[in-house]
Amino acid sequence: MTVKLDRRRALALIGAAGTAATLPAWGFPRVAKAASGRVVVVGGGFGGATAAKYVKRWNPDIDVTLIEPAERFYTCPFSNLYLGGLREFESIGHDYDELRETYGVTVLHTWADDVDPEAKVVRTRDGAAIAYDKLVLSPGVDMHWGALDGYDETAAEMAPHAWKAGPQTRLLKSQLEAMADGGLFILAAPANPYRCPPGPYERVAMIAHYFKTHKPRSKILLLDAKDSFSKQPLFMDGWQSEYGDMIEWVSLSNDGKVVRVDADALEVETEFGNRHKADVLNVVPPQKAGFIAERAGITDASGWVPVKPATFESAMVDDIYAVGDATIAAPMPKSGFCANTQAKVVAAVIVAELAGREPPSPSWANTCYSLIAPGYGISVAGVYHVADGRIAEVEGAGGVSPREAPAAFREREARFGAAWYAAISNDTWGTTGA
């Protein structure tokens, strides 16, 4: 591994010499000297892959190493469509060829196990020590095992969370396929904050689509630790119009909060002692930043990463930047879209700082598309900036799909959603997931 890395570094240096004369037209005037450096990125998901790519895109002289255990990354976005039978699993998989071949990023398929912010070194699981000038962490979320009584890694083999796309998603799908018609699917949704606020509500819609087409007597119970949720009126209208009474939502105040899981029995218990037995049980537990953030010493008591709003540099440790789900970026939601735009801002900041320039002042955008049924899409969009030293939504810039809209409108939004997926995948990994 170290040998490979050294060869890469050598190549990067040659690359630097070769490209010094050609100034890319990406907007920042380039300072010839001191513009290079070593950037290490942990996590090859929406945030990390984008950060690695854009640092290289904006300054190929910078040596970029991406650490990501998976050779192929499966996205959570559109994994609900796979559960609904609308996508093949491989269509949500992406690899790292573009990063490696087109952009010259060194991709190491291993885990980052530790960070030494003093020595500025990342240690990988296979024993390498990789030095950085700037470190970007985009490790996504880890399930907060034990925060929900009875729900740990073993329980997740029986009652999957499927909140990271991969084997868990396939397990849930196979359980749904094995379930008899007339069965009960239960999804337990967590309190805020968690990855993808509309995710649970899209998921039950997609599973309802699968039931409607394959097991029409089945029911869905959504037990929620919240009293309200993202795009709620739109979801509720859509559930009703597409699936009638198949989906029942139980709010926090109607005893929807699950406090204990018995995965062997596929049973959950709510706050006030009601028990529900499922045929297929999907538990989305409380979450926290991926463990490497804690090892780097950049998480706070909440388990998430506080950042300086304008740069997404850690509020606690210099030269470590964090993006994506791991961060506290509210009012920006934990979405792939946000991780991608945050990563571009961080890439611009790092490129500027390594060149000794002031970082540009940022703004970010987000759109969360959700699919309720084939040809029935809804969305919510927001634009964000820094105001009074905080991240804030730009008033009047965002919006949500109208409550009353003709079928053609919903159909269009479903198409926009699919186009969004292809575009963001292409922007992040150079593959569209066709």
Place this chain on the structure above:
Amino acid sequence: MPFARWARPIRRRDILIAGAGVAAFATLGPARALAAAWDRLPAARALLGDAEPETAGINLDLPLISEDGSSVTVGVAVDSPMTSVDYVRSIHLFAERNPSPEVLAADFTPLVGRAELTTRVRLNESQTVIAIARTSTGRVLAAARNIRVTISGCLVRADTYDSEADLNTRVRVSSPARRGAPAEVLTLINHPMETGLRVDDAGDPVPERIIRRFDAHLNGEAVMSARLYRSLAANPYLRFFVAPDAPGKLRLTWTEDTGRTAEAEAPVRLA
């Protein structure tokens, strides 16, 4: 975007108190940095009288950030022997920057066995939450914590009060391990807690309608009672303790400002 049951929508612009607090933390420590909080708030200051409250022995638990100010879980715990001669007599909660800062005032008897209370609060904006406790021996304790309130862009809210469930009550009592040990009581009533400060979709003011009072009795003896205010979240939720000497019946009563009441009963068993 309708913000359920509160007069002003939460402003998306952030208030800088939290930031100022954090900066001060580093040099002064949390207690002194926020000490001014109860001095700033007349209702809190009135409770304290001339006393300088103790800041050790009281814990105020709330998140650093909430993405939904309409219901934020807040817990208060006080170190106390909770004997008949030395017990926490009352716990008061305030939300400094709400239109009416009072959230709740709970009176305890030694029967609670443990000086701990959790509830859900409405927070209009980023601000400081204050808890004050008074003991039967004349001690006063106070704690304050900053919280930042944001609304996530993916969390466009709906006005979701479920009027069919109005005045439904729920209660759950755990079994204490032995006689006199505190058992946990969880209770909730479905109620909109209309502040009287909000307008409906047609622009007409929605009249105030709130639960004013909550009472808990064990076998006819008072355990605790609480005055509830507009700043308590819809669907009032309380978690407290009761330390029974004998098995029996816990009776809970909620009283609305209209005089209407709702009741719930739960058996208390000894394990």
